[in-house]
Amino acid sequence: MTTDLTLTTADVRRTLSPRVAYALVAGVIGLALFxxxxxxxxxxxxxxxWxxxxxxxxxxxxxYAFGVxxxxxxxxxxSDQVGRRPVLLVALGALMAATVVFxxxxxxxxxxxxxxxQGLxxxxxxxxASAALIDLHPRRDPTGVGLTNGVVSAGGMGLGVLVSAAFIELLPAPRVLPYVALLVLFAVAFSxxxxxxxxxVCRSRLRLIPQRPGVPPAARSAFLVAALGVTSSWSIGGLLLSLGPQLADGLFHTTDPLVGGVSVFALAGSAAMAQLVFSRTQPWAGAxxxxxxxxxxxxxxxxxxxxDSSVLYLAGAVVGGAGFGVAFxxxxxxxSAAIPAEHRGAVMSAFYIVAxxxxxxxxxxxxxxxxxxGLRPTFEIFGSVIGALALVVAFLAWRTRPGVQPQGYNLRVSDMATWDDVRRIALALPETTEQPSREEVPxxxxxxxxxxxxxxxxxADVEALGDAAPDGAILATRVADLGAKEALLADDPDVYFTTPHFNGxxxxxxxxxxxxxxxLEExxxxxxxxxxxxRLANEYLDASGS
Structure with a gap:
């Protein structure tokens, strides 16, 4: 059962402006990775x-990783069910508790x-927070949302290592003061x-059940590119976070934690800079x-x-970091461009599962x-595997470029949808009726x-489309927003198309x-x-476990 939310005196409260709230949730992403x-x-x-x-x-x-x-x-x-704000409050409260335990x-x-x-x-x-970024962006601009998320993610990861290493090097109580600083930052974010x-706007009851990560059809091709890009980028980040400081100690012949922190920050800092420079690159090209x-x-x-070259190590961190940033x-x-509004939390969760x-x-x-x-043989083996994986990802991402259909795309006649399929699927949805138009069009x-x-x-449609005008049956369907429309048109132009009549x-x-x-069913x-x-949509989602 769902609940309608109506304004009460408790709901009429002072709130942040959308721009400030947008900056806040971006900060939460960066701070969590920090x-x-x-x-x-x-x-x-x-x-x-010990x-x-x-x-x-x-x-x-x-x-930590398995907790996440x-x-x-x-x-x-x-957060799609109960709202972004209560989930962020619970998460920030738990992060403060974890910081105290540290x-x-x-x-x-x-x-x-x-x-x-901390992982949970x-x-x-x-x-x-990633879903809220899309919700709160003034223009719902996927380019702006992706750039913000990418920069704060890379920056947070790199600064976390660098600042912690600086505290250890320069200040007393190294096992306490980094966490004191974190606690203060989390308290500010919580406020x-x-x-x-x-x-x-409309929320339903909380349901905590294991779920297979689901991606709606409008976002599937985009999710494939996203999964490929984040696989290649975050794998190098994980390897350097795990073994990078120890490797830097050997290459730079020092046990100074700040040196290891600088080498990791070289990766993350160049990632953030590359994102700012190449912010308008096509997503598949970036991957x-x-x-x-x-x-x-x-x-x-x-x-x-x-x-045993420290110079090559730093050069590799900078070049690899730039690739990390652009791919991510x-x-x-x-x-961001393809997620329907009601699936934002679920799809971003699936994205971060891959990440x-x-x-x-x-x-x-x-x-x-x-x-x-041993340290060096392990790094050589895993570095080579990750490098090879990145090249495989580059090839697969190249195949997702616009205009390229996957192998085996052509459907058998028995696989093709019919009007009977449309009618059966549509009428199975709650509260749906079929009402022919005056021209007897269903x-x-x-x-x-x-x-x-x-x-x-x-x-007019045929004149506008020219030779590209199809001669078969045409179904029109509504989509969540113009971003979802553009994603479908770009991802599968042999199936989806539009005409000037439907512009905007x-x-x-x-x-x-x-x-x-x-x-077709999806x-x-x-x-x-x-x-x-x-209310009806939430009841359907609850009943279907989506």
Whole structure:
């Protein structure tokens, strides 16, 4: 059962302006990743203090990573249900609690506790804040949202290591003061979240059930590009966060934690700068170019390890970091443009599941193998694997460029959708009726709102399309917004098209003889959700477990 939210005196409160709220949620993303990297320079101190092996330290990190993945899987779409603000408040409160545990830790057991809580809270924060970025952007501009998310993510990760290393080097109480600073920052963010406006207008009851990450059809091709880009980019980040400080100690012949922090910041800083410089690159092109740069950077780092060259190591970190930034930016821009509003939390959760798998799995495996193999052989092996993976990602991303259809695209006649399929799927949706037009053209409505209809081409349409005008049955469906429309048109132009008549209108035209039945069903469900009353849409989503 869902609940309608009506304004009460408790709801009439002073809130931040949308621009300030946008900056706040961007800061939450950066701060969450800043906090996740803060313990990294301290692992050396923990190792000496409690006589910890590299495997134990790797398990501490794995606890954090699996906490993030567990939250994203179990509660990824919770902010779509109950709202962004309450989820951010819970996440920030839990992050403050984890920070206090870090400050008071007197054994490795407390490190596991702190990392577990931090991981669970970070998953909540990233999913809700990333969705809120799209909600709160003044123009709903996917380029701006992707750039903001990419820069604060890379900047937060790099600054977390650098600032923590600087505290250890320059200030007393190195196992406490970095976390004191974090606690203050989280308290400021929590105070801001109390005042932020709630962008989710209609909310439903909380449902915490394990869910398979789902991506609606309008966003699937964009999600593929995003997953490829984030896989290649975050894998190098995970490897350097795990082994980079130890490797820097050997290459620079020093145990100064600030040196290791600077080398990691070289990666993250160049990532942020590259995103600002290449902010207008096409998403698929960013994934390709960024992955090639990543492979080049990893090759330089592997050469640096083999030749004991600190110069090559820094050059590899800068080049690889630039690739990290461009690939990650391309991933976020591709995705931000295509997510329907009611799926933002769920899709961003699926995105961060891929991201954290790429960030954590190489780091965990490398941490386990470093003891039997040694630091440099482990880095050479994993660096080579990640470089090769980046080249594979570049090739796959190249194949997703506009105008290229996947192998096996052509449908068999038995796979093609028909008007009977449209009618059956549409009428199975709640409160849907079929109401032919005056020309006896079938139309399907939910609560008297049109969401799908037959749309034969008119003379003006044929003249505008020219030789590209299709001669088969044409279905028109509503979409969530113009971003979803543009994503469909760009991703599958053999199925979806438009005419000048529909310019600026959130609807697409579909070649019915080119679309598979399964894709048609998902398209009609999305069209129905875009037009159904919020209460009815939420009841449907709750009942279907979406």
């Amino acid at each position: 906090a996740s990297a803060t313990p990294s320079p301290l692992y050396g101190a923990y190792r000496e203090l 006589d910890l092996s590299p495997v134990v330290l790797t398990l501490v990190y794995a606890t 993945l567990a939250t994203l899987t179990l509660a990824g779409r919770v 400050m008071l830790a007197d054994s490795v057991g407390w490190l596991f506790v702190a990392r577990a809580v 809270a970070t998953g909540l924060a990233l999913a809700a 801001g979240a109390l005042l932020m406006p709630e962008p989710v 390709v170019a960024g992955s090639v740069a990543l492979a080049t950077g990893m090759a330089l780092i592997v050469m640096a390890v083999s030749s 930016l391309g991933a976020l821009r591709a995705l 954290y798998a790429a960030l954590s799995l190489p780091a965990i495996l490398a941490g386990v193998l470093v003891t039997p193999l 139309r399907w409505r939910v609560k008297d709102k049109l969401f799908a209809w037959e749309r034969p081409l008119r003379r 209108y959130p609807a697409v035209l579909v070649r019915l003889n080119r679309i598979a039945e399964a894709e 398209l009609l469900v999305e069209a129905w959700l875009a037009r159904a009353p919020k």
